[in-house]
Amino acid sequence: MTKTILVAGTYDTKDDELNYLCGVIAGQGGRVLMMDVSVLGDPSRPTDISKHDVAEAGGSSIQQAIDSGDENTAMQIMARGSAAKALELYRDGKIDAVIVLGGTMGTDLALDLCSALPLGVPKYIVSTVSFSPLLPPDRLPADVQMILWAGGLYGLNSICKASLSQAAGAVLGAARAVEPPKRDRPLIGMTSFGKTVLRYMVALKPALEARGFEVAVFHATGMGGRAFESLAAQGAFAAVMDFAPQEVSNHLFGGLSAGADRMTNAGRAGIPQLVAPGCYDLVDFVGWQDVPPKLAGKETHAHNRLLTSAVLDAGERREVARAICDKLAGAAAPVTLVLPLQGCNEWDRAGAPLHDAEGLAAFCDEIHARCPDNVTLVELDAHINDAAFADKVLEIFDGWVRDGIVRTG
Template sequence: MHTILIVGTYDTKAEELEFLAECIVGQGGQVCRMDVSVLGDPPCPVEIDKHAVAGAADSSIAAAIACDDENAAMQIMARGAALQAARLQAEGRIHGVIALGGTMGTDLALDVCAALPLGVPKMVVSTVSFSAMIPPERLAPDIQMMLWAGGLYGLNDICRASLSQAAGAVLGAARTVQRPGATRPLVGMTSFGGSILRYMHVLKPALAERGFDLAVFHATGMGGRAFEALAAQGAFCCVMDFATQEVGNHLMGSGISAGPERMTAAGRRGVPQMVAPACNDLVDFIGWQEVPPALQDRPVHAHNRLLSSAVLGAEERVAVAKALADKLRQATGPSVLFLPLLGTHEWDRPGAPLHDPEGLATFNAALRAACPANVPLRAMNCHINDPAFCDTVLAQFDAWLKDGTIRV
């Protein structure tokens, strides 16, 4: 039997939460109810009451009420709910979580989901799902969200349709999920699609032959955030962070950003890291929006209707090189920087639309000059999509494997 943790304010949304419970139980699952309300009491029994939730945060309902501020009170409940959920999961008492709410409930639900490990199904049904008010950095790497359409107050046919789907989704996920295990050590990699970067096609089977699994993260903002979150948790035995363009995106104010902490988690944790500057000459922006004023005087490549890329000028490339070097300077573990001198994506090859040998030379010189003393720089007379790049990467991987730098 799989048990789903149901999280919500049972003083105001008991009818909707109990409908979720009925759907889950009706499909052969079990439920554990967690009440995160503050002022009222639930009209039905709950397994984890509000006093236990507040107590887990070293506080109390009385203290939450005494705050006389709903935001401060709900943050007490969010801390307690996250700790309670993590404990229940560690003890094997729950196998997934579903949370329900508006802005207050969603704020709390994000903390609960972030407290649970990758592979534990996490479903948030919210009136503000997919809203710009939800900070990307607060989204757990495998969170699922559903818009709670027509559900602000009370049950109705539209609301039942959404809630029943969500209940089936989280229970089905709990039944079928293959959680990450320790069958093979995991290497984390960043990249873009095969039309622009090719190294993963060679490196994935080569690493598999050596007994390693490879997880490739799409470096378009959310992928980079997930990569950093898992690196911080120690999910990787080694990282191959070759698509570092998100650093430049953030530096240039792009909305396609992995945040200011991009390219720091592995270094802080001491995870062996290999770094390369793929697409260092580009800044991505949201394709369906107008070209930002600061990027209107330069070549632009429309990758699709969602994403476009603008070419950086010489001074901007120097700034990106220095930003990458600053990130590497913080590394506490073994690190190496690969610099393919002949280009870093398929669009910058000779004859390709974004070929710019002078701009490339400017970036290469700036990165050579800025590279910190704690990180060896391996300049290669090849393009990042050439076989020689993968050969060099695998040689470094094998050396680290042989001397015990990469622990398996």
């Protein structure tokens, strides 16, 4: 089946590049739908969705964008409109994938446009700032693909054609090959890390699948938590098992944040939550960069050349406990917090290199003191990686299913 790709960008300033991209897609047997997100100029030929269409979809007009006298304000008008228009086109079955081309202005818009589309819709951003620290994790869609637009700031050349032609093939190939998420089984969202440090998923995933659920496990190192929160906000989960909320600690102390809203969207969406504090005592940061100021002088564990973790002291662990309790207090559905009293990551077991009995006791004490009324606290005399933890989780979950708290269809 022929696939239609939405090709968006400022057709006034990047007309040649965008038309080249469209030509490669068409040459490979795809269809294109061109969306102009310019403000001041006009394309060399009419596009399928004009800049006026985009501005109107954003509840404004090109003249209002011009009259603002501010390029940032004008581009935000176009960002709102392009996001609304792209979602409308997708829901109407007129596009199968999207690719957006831009520098910093176009990339700012592209993040909003791609975020408006559901998981499973191929979305590509070709940008001069791909992979840049300019891009905050909370702006990145869960399944976006980015390609660095090398040598493409102004005009066509053989260097940027190499990037653009690959991007054209990538988005068209993705549209042809994608297997969109199925909705035939209720989905459980779970957070974790690799089996070295947290292992409950090894027992829980097959047990939940045997009960008729699908399980998606998110790697909670910033971007994974961002994807988890994005889907939770969309109401994609029947329940969540948020057992690795370390990104809350990261956000507090300058580590790999998943955004200020980490551990809040499931509650806002009315999704029941089973929670445990896996790796709450660690703060992850980029191993090849300088230690964040808040973590200077702390004991660290180098997980690999990319990722290093700093160990929090007892007072800081109390701060994390208060933050977790505050976030759960706003939940609009049942929440159970399972607190493993013997440790919350493999390195924190008695006798392990990062074990801190005083720190663990301080955290547990603060959780006990601050646990909000809407949260059921279950204290478990076990380690988070013990079989007893997974067994207790399944016991609680099965009760929720029997009581109709977790949707099964």
